[in-house]
Amino acid sequence: MTSADPELADHRILADTLTAERPLHALVNALHGISAAPVAVIDLRGGVLVSVPARTEWPAEELVAASPPTGDVVADCVLRPVELEGEPVAVLCARGQDVPPALFSFAATLAGIELSRRHAVLSGRRELLGQILEDVIAGQSSEQETARRLGEHGLDAGKAHEVVIGSVACPPRRLRSYPWNLHTLLSQQHDPHLRAIVDDRVVLVVPEGAGLFVARLCHDHLSSLGSDARVGVSKARVGVRGLRLGYFEARNALAEGYGVHVHRIQDLATALLIAGIEAGLPLRDLAAEALAPLLEYDQKHGTALVDTLRRYLAEDGAPAATATALFVHRNTLRNRLRLIEELTGRDIDSPSSRTHFWLATTCWELGSTADLSSLLDGRGPQ
Amino acid sequence: MTGSVGITSDTVLFVGGDTSGGRAFYALAMDHGRGSDGPGQRISFVSAGDVPVPPQGCWVPCFGTDDHVAAGRRALDLGARPAGTVPVDGRDQPVYSAPDGALFGLTDVPGSRPHSQRLGDVAFVDLYTPLAEEAATYYAQTLSCHLIDEPAPSPGNYRLLVSADRPVAGVVDMLDVLPSAVPPHWIPFLRVLDLEAEVARLSDLGARVRVPATDSAMGPFAVLVDPFGVAFGLQTPVSDELLRTYATIRR
Numbered sequence: 001m002t003s004a005d006p007e008l009a010d011h012r013i014l015a016d017t018l019t020a021e022r023p024l025h026a027l028v029n030a031l032h033g034i035s036a037a038p039v040a041v042i043d044l045r046g047g048v049l050v051s052v053p054a055r056t057e058w059p060a061e062e063l064v065a066a067s068p069p070t071g072d073v074v075a076d077c078v079l080r081p082v083e084l085e086g087e088p089v090a091v092l093c094a095r096g097q098d099v100p101p102a103l104f105s106f107a108a109t110l111a112g113i114e115l116s117r118r119h120a121v122l123s124g125r126r127e128l129l130g131q132i133l134e135d136v137i138a139g140q141s142s143e144q145e146t147a148r149r150l151g152e153h154g155l156d157a158g159k160a161h162e163v164v165i166g167s168v169a170c171p172p173r174r175l176r177s178y179p180w181n182l183h184t185l186l187s188q189q190h191d192p193h194l195r196a197i198v199d200d201r202v203v204l205v206v207p208e209g210a211g212l213f214v215a216r217l218c219h220d221h222l223s224s225l226g227s228d229a230r231v232g233v234s235k236a237r238v239g240v241r242g243l244r245l246g247y248f249e250a251r252n253a254l255a256e257g258y259g260v261h262v263h264r265i266q267d268l269a270t271a272l273l274i275a276g277i278e279a280g281l282p283l284r285d286l287a288a289e290a291l292a293p294l295l296e297y298d299q300k301h302g303t304a305l306v307d308t309l310r311r312y313l314a315e316d317g318a319p320a321a322t323a324t325a326l327f328v329h330r331n332t333l334r335n336r337l338r339l340i341e342e343l344t345g346r347d348i349d350s351p352s353s354r355t356h357f358w359l360a361t362t363c364w365e366l367g368s369t370a371d372l373s374s375l376l377d378g379r380g381p382q
Numbered sequence: 383m384t385g386s387v388g389i390t391s392d393t394v395l396f397v398g399g400d401t402s403g404g405r406a407f408y409a410l411a412m413d414h415g416r417g418s419d420g421p422g423q424r425i426s427f428v429s430a431g432d433v434p435v436p437p438q439g440c441w442v443p444c445f446g447t448d449d450h451v452a453a454g455r456r457a458l459d460l461g462a463r464p465a466g467t468v469p470v471d472g473r474d475q476p477v478y479s480a481p482d483g484a485l486f487g488l489t490d491v492p493g494s495r496p497h498s499q500r501l502g503d504v505a506f507v508d509l510y511t512p513l514a515e516e517a518a519t520y521y522a523q524t525l526s527c528h529l530i531d532e533p534a535p536s537p538g539n540y541r542l543l544v545s546a547d548r549p550v551a552g553v554v555d556m557l558d559v560l561p562s563a564v565p566p567h568w569i570p571f572l573r574v575l576d577l578e579a580e581v582a583r584l585s586d587l588g589a590r591v592r593v594p595a596t597d598s599a600m601g602p603f604a605v606l607v608d609p610f611g612v613a614f615g616l617q618t619p620v621s622d623e624l625l626r627t628y629a630t631i632r633r
Contacts, residue, residue, distance in 0.1 A: 047591040054596035055538070055559050183585040192583035207413075210587075213406050217588050217609075 007100065010034050014107050023114045024186060028052050031107050035099040041082060041111055043090045043182045050186070058093060067091050080108035084115050085177045118185040123176065129153050130196035133203055136244050146240045154190045155205060162211030163234040163246035164204040165254050166218045170226030172200040178225060201254075205243065208236035215260045230254055233262045248275040255365065273362055283363050290360035293343040305343070308336045310361040317349060393446075394504050394570045395475070395487065397468055398430035399439020400610050407608055411584055412502035412572060425504060425570070432466035433477045433485065438611040441568045442468075442477060443507045443551065444487035445525055453488045454478070457524045481520055482513045484566040505573035505617055506625060507551045511566035514539055514555035525550065533628035534599035542628055549625040552600075569605065571615035573622070577602050580616055600624055 013030050020026035024041060032039045032052040040051040044067055046060035059075040066072070068088045069079035078097055082090040092108040099107075132149045135141050141149075147157040155161070168175070176197050184191055193214060194205035202222070206214045211233040222229035232253030234246035249263035252271040263271065276283050294305040308326060312333075315321040323333045337348055346353040396404050405427045412425070430439070447453045454476065458464070461481040467474035468487075477487050511517045518541040522529040527550050530542040538558035543550040556564065574580040577595040581604050585591060588609035595604045601621030607613050 045590055047585055047589075048594050049591070050594060055593055057560050057592075060590070060592075181582060181586045183582040183591060187578040187582040192579075192586040207410075210410050213410060213587065217586075 007103065010100075010103055011106055014103070014110055018110060018114060022186075024111060025050050025052075027107060027110055027114070031094065031099065031104075034103070035094060037098045038095040039099075040093045041090050042093060044088070047183065049090065049182055056095070063091055063093055073097065078104065080105055082108050082111045082115065084112060084119055084179055087177075089115065089179050090182060115179070115182065115185055119177075119179055122185060122191070125153070125190060126176075126196045129194060130198050130203075133196050133198050133247070136240055137198070137247050139244060143240045150194075150240070150243075153194055155194050157240050157243065158238065160208035160236040160238045161205050161243065161246065162208060162236050163243065163250040164202075164206060164211055164215045164218055164231060165247070165250040166202040166204075166215075166222050166229065166231040167200070167254060168222040168226040168229040172197070174225060175200065175202065178221070180221060203247070203250075205246075211236070212260070212262060215262075219260050228258055230256075230258050231260045232256070233260070235263055245271075245275075248272070270362060273359065283359060287360040287363035290344065290356055291364060294340060297339075297343055303336075305336060305340055306361065306364065308333070309340055309348075309357055310365060312337065312348070313354065313358050313361060317354070393424050393426055393444040393470070393487075393489065394507060394568075395442040395444060395468060395470065396425055396427045396439055396612070397433060397442050397477070397485070398435035399437070399612065401427040401429060401439070404439065404608065404610055404612070407587060407589075407610075410587055411589070411608075411614075426470055428468045428470055428475075431468040431474075433468055434465065435485070436565075440485065440612065441507075441570055441614070442485045442487055443568050443570070444470075444475065444489045445550070446489050447525070448490070450488040450490045453524065453526075456526075457488065460520055460524055462520075462524070480517065480566075482511045482517045482566045484509055484511060484517070484568060486521075486568070499573075499619065499622065501573050501575055503573055504570045505622060506549065506571045508569050508571065508615070509551060509553045509566065510556040510560060510564075510569060511553065512556050512562055513566070514541060514553050517566070518543065518553040521551065521553070530628060534624075536599040540600070542625070544629045547630045549629040567613070569613050569615050571603065571617040571621070574616050574618060577604060577616060577618055580604075581606070584616075 013034065014027060017023055017026035017030050028039045028041060028050045029052050038051070038053060038056040040056065040058050041049040042058060042060050042063055043049055044064055046064045048058055048060060051058065062075045063077060063079060066074040066079060068081045069091060077093045077095050078099065080092045081088040082092055090111070092104070092111055094104060132146065132153070136146055150157050179185065180191070180195065193210075196203050202218065204214060204218065215231045215233045219229050219231045222231065232250040232255070234249035234253070237243060237246040248271045251274045253261040253263040255270070273283065291306055294309065297303060298305050308322075311325050312322045315325060319330055319333055323330045326333065341348050346356070348354070348357070396408070408425055457478050462478040465477045465479040465485055467476050469475070475487055475489070477485050479485055509517060509521075518529050521527065521543055525543065525545065527543040527545045530544055532540060533542045539555035541553040543553065556566065581591060581595050584606055589606040591604065591606050592613060593603070593605035595602060601617055601624050603615055603617045603621065605613055605615045
């Protein structure tokens with residue numbers, strides 16, 4: 001044996017832990033066995049995933065605050081980042097400085113490999129669940145069959161649930177790769193709450209009463225991924241049809257804007273509109289047809305006719321309230337409304353036109369500017 | 383001794399802090415926000431009143447006795463201080479500050495209530511204190527319990543308070559597991575079936591894991607910190623059995 005052999009043997013001991021029944025526990029245990037130092041893996045929220053000895057008290061918040069670690073000693077601990085898909089998700093900590101640095105870095109790499117492996121399994125489950133939820137939303141399979149498939153993912157459709165939907169301005173891949181809860185990976189369970197990505201939005205199905213609580217946590221998570229995090233919560237609903245309606249309610253609440261919003265019963269019309277869009281009804285075509293002349297005019301002249309129309313309808317056609325909301329003089333508002341009527345050829349105060357414009361502006365507000373832009377030959381807002 | 387009725391840990395108060403947030407979290411954590419009446423240890427969320435508690439709140443166990451006035455006198459005679467009152471079910475509940483500074487209450491609970499075995503309930507309470515020996519002796523005398531020192535071999539020092547062959551509370555030498563700067567505090571342990579799954583579920587609800595699921599002489603357990611910074615524990619029915627065994631065999 002050469003002098004380098006013991007170190008090689010230690011590397012081998014660590015590598016072999018990946019084939020153990022509980023690899024991360026075995027890895028931390030082995031590192032502790034080699035160094036005699038207390039060792040732990042701590043997630044970036046300061047939660048201890050594995051610790052040997054188990055009851056070691058770790059200054060978790062202080063250690064996590066130093067993440068990603070720079071190599072310095074923090075609170076008498078050495079640290080290495082544990083990465084999942086190239087992003088730090090945890091820290092490997094050892095008390096004292098008795099662990100050989102190269103071996104310690106190797107252990108952190110192994111920990112990342114193990115977490116990535118488990119995350120891939122969980123992501124696969126979420127993909128399958130996402131497909132089931134897409135079928136629920138589209139109403140494409142029977143109530144009984146869908147309930148059975150949801151049951152395989154741990155959801156009892158016979159009980160009341162709330163739907164939570166979150167969106168954030170970040171690449172969809174990041175939304176999918178984000179490890180929501182490393183403890184779930186260790187327990188090799190399903191997500192504690194049904195969680196999937198549908199149309200680049202996070203969809204959670206939680207027991208009745210948990211929606212708002214989970215929504216706030218979801219908002220915190222999403223805010224760490226990007227800007228404009230928004231989360232919508234449905235009412236509690238029973239059954240697969242209830243889940244479907246809950247999805248549209250949560251989507252509707254999501255459209256309220258930044259932050260956490262709960263569906264209100266008076267928003268049913270908008271929820272139905274979203275359901276219509278999702279069901280493939282040509283509501284966006286209607287929106288495009290109604291709004292095309294206004295969008296074109298806005299783009300050419302830098303005006304805000306669409307926004308003015310939307311606000312006018314939101315204020316139930318009250319000129320004073322609309323002018324106040326838009327911070328414009330009443331005469332300015334009157335001129336804009338007259339222009340809208342000229343451009344569209346419609347009497348803005350007739351009931352049929354109001355319904356038409358309400359559908360158009362609400363579809364417009366609900367998003368998918370890309371779709372509308374394609375209908376308008378690129379004339380929609382960018 | 384107070385006779386055959388014995389002392390029970392009746393109610394665990396969550397005093398101060400964000401009571402609405404805490405109530406929401408623990409309702410989900412214990413999964414019995416509805417229909418939770420019945421025998422067993424309850425959690426009541428109460429405002430701090432004039433009781434000095436940390437900003438995030440703290441747990442205060444209330445021990446049921448057949449004569450809480452006499453027990454209260456003993457508590458004070460043995461060195462506790464009145465810490466004020468908190469509103470519980472429309473009545474002012476006196477709270478005592480034990481000599482080590484940890485808070486506890488005394489209530490009247492005549493008769494022997496059946497011990498709850500329900501999942502999600504508080505299964506047991508442990509006191510974490512740097513003055514473990516003194517504190518254990520204090521509670522044993524105040525509550526007329528007897529004390530079992532080290533009921534089972536364990537890495538740390540553990541003492542069990544027992545009344546009428548039933549475990550009442552545990553006392554942990556905090557210096558074995560926590561820095562001395564941490565004030566003495568009580569931790570309730572919720573009864574769960576699948577420890578690791580529950581750790582994952584509660585972590586999903588915003589709890590932070592301080593001691594991951596691990597085995598011990600008292601059975602498997604985990605310690606978490608709720609989203610507001612207050613520690614609580616989880617244990618399984620295995621611990622119920624072990625505690626009962628230790629309480630009856632190791633006299």
